Amino acid sequence: MSFKIYTDGSCHGNPGPGGWAFIVVANDEVVKEKSGSMEKTTNNQMELSAAIQGLFYFNEHVESKEVELFTDSKYVIDGINSWIHGWKKNNWRTSTKKPVKNEELWRTLDELNSKLTVNWIWVKGHSGDIFNDKVDLLANYATLGDCIL
Structure with a gap:
């Protein structure tokens, strides 16, 4: 069985209210969709959170440990x-010796990535990919829901 995870993050303002979402797909059928929000965050934090949440779900609920993860986040x-290889080698510092932004999220993502065989795939946002478009809507809806509260 072939598994895919589509992820996206959204933020209104930077920082501002944000949302993340993922969709797990098996053989072109949706297995799970989930989203969440934060009151004050950044777009990059939401993009990372979407990937983390998707991989966490996959690792806990799917027997396969091989997955393709699609994101529109460069x-x-x-x-x-x-970048992460250099960060880890430099004790979580950038090439300019500054602390890595969102280090805790990156550490969590790295840990989950090490437990699975993940093929990371960039997909152009808003390009007609049905699952990427759907996860974008879910992330934006989560963001807007936080604005309404």
């Missing part, structure tokens, strides 16, 4: 595929 893709 921040997440570049961070997990490239």
